[in-house]
Amino acid sequence: MSSAENAAQQLKELAADIAREAGDPAQRRRAAGVSLAATKSTLADIVTEADREVEALIRDRLHRERPGDGFLGEESGAGESATGVTWIVDPIDGTVNYAYGLPVYGVSIAAVEGGAEVGRWHALAAAVCAPVLGELFTAARGSGAWLDSTRLSVTSDTTAGALLATGFGYDPSTHDGDLQTMRQVMPIARDVRRSGSAAIDLSYVAAGRLDGYFERGLQPWDFAAGALMVEEAGGALTLLDTASARPMVIAGGADVHARLTAILDNR
Numbered sequence: 001m002s003s004a005e006n007a008a009q010q011l012k013e014l015a016a017d018i019a020r021e022a023g024d025p026a027q028r029r030r031a032a033g034v035s036l037a038a039t040k041s042t043l044a045d046i047v048t049e050a051d052r053e054v055e056a057l058i059r060d061r062l063h064r065e066r067p068g069d070g071f072l073g074e075e076s077g078a079g080e081s082a083t084g085v086t087w088i089v090d091p092i093d094g095t096v097n098y099a100y101g102l103p104v105y106g107v108s109i110a111a112v113e114g115g116a117e118v119g120r121w122h123a124l125a126a127a128v129c130a131p132v133l134g135e136l137f138t139a140a141r142g143s144g145a146w147l148d149s150t151r152l153s154v155t156s157d158t159t160a161g162a163l164l165a166t167g168f169g170y171d172p173s174t175h176d177g178d179l180q181t182m183r184q185v186m187p188i189a190r191d192v193r194r195s196g197s198a199a200i201d202l203s204y205v206a207a208g209r210l211d212g213y214f215e216r217g218l219q220p221w222d223f224a225a226g227a228l229m230v231e232e233a234g235g236a237l238t239l240l241d242t243a244s245a246r247p248m249v250i251a252g253g254a255d256v257h258a259r260l261t262a263i264l265d266n267r
Contacts, residue, residue, distance in 0.1 A: 005142040011085070011111040011125035012140035015225075018061050019107045022054050023131030026092055026107065029053065048099060051075050054091035058109065062087055072116040074221045085124070086116050090221035093128075094197030103132035108199035110224035118220050119242045126225035128199045137203040137229055145206045145232040154235035154253040155208045161190030162211035162256045165201040168194070169217045174246065178216065181264065185214065188259050198249075202226025205251050206233035212252030214260055216241075223249050240265055 029050040055075045070081025073089045094105030107129045112121035128137040139145040145152040168178045204210045206229035227237045236257040240248040
C-alpha cells in the first residue's frame with residue numbers, strides 16, 4: 001500500500017468511526033420523538049434538532065482528531081482548511097424520511113482534498129452509516145468500497161433493463177422538469193426507485209443493489225461520500241451543468257452510466 005493509500009485508509013477509518021458514533025444519537029432522538037426546528041426552502045424540506053445536534057457531534061469530533069482540517073456541513077456551513085483536507089458532512093441524509101419515521105436515512109461523511117467546491121475536489125475517504133438498517137458503507141481512494149468486510153462492485157449485466165434510482169427537488173416549480181427527465185430515461189429502465197437519500201442510493205449503486213442513479217439539484221454533502229463509493233466499486237459518476245443552480249449527478253456501472261449520460265447530457 002502506498003503512503004497516499006495508507007493516509008486515505010486512515011481517513012476512512014476515522015470517518016467510519018465517527019459516522020457509526022453519530023448514527024446512535026440520531027436513532028435515539030428519532031425514537032424519542034422528532035422536534036421540528038425549522039424549515040428550509042419549502043415546508044417539505046424539514047430541518048430537525050437532530051440534524052444540528054448530530055452535525056455538532058461530528059464537527060467537534062473532527063476538530064479534536066484533526067484540528068487543522070476544513071469542514072463543510074449542511075447545517076453549520078464551511079470552515080477553512082489548513083491541511084488541504086476538508087470534510088463534507090450531511091448529518092442526516094434523508095431528513096424527511098427521518099421525520100416521518102422511515103428507516104432509509106444515513107450519516108454521510110467524506111474527506112476530500114482541493115476544497116469543497118463542486119467538481120474541483122478529489123475525494124480521499126468516505127463513510128455512510130444507515131443506523132436503522134444496521135449498515136456501514138466505506139471507501140478509501142485506491143482501496144475499494146466496502147459494506148462492513150464485504151468488498152463492493154457495481155453491476156455490469158443489465159440485459160433485463162436497468163434498476164435506477166432518482167430523487168425530486170422540494171421546489172414544486174422543478175417537478176415538471178424532473179418528471180420529464182424520468183420520461184427520458186424510462187426506455188432503458190427496468191424500474192425506478194426513489195428512496196429519499198442520495199447517500200444511500202449511491203452506496204446501493206456501489207453495492208450492486210441498483211444499476212444506476214440520476215438526480216438534479218443535489219448539494220455537495222448529498223453526494224460527496226456516495227460518489228467515492230461508486231468510483232471505488234468500479235463505477236463512474238459524472239456531474240453535468242455544474243455552473244447551474246441545479247447540477248445533475250449521474251452514476252452507475254460503465255454501461256448504464258454511459259447510457260444515462262447520453263440521454264441526459266443536453267449541453
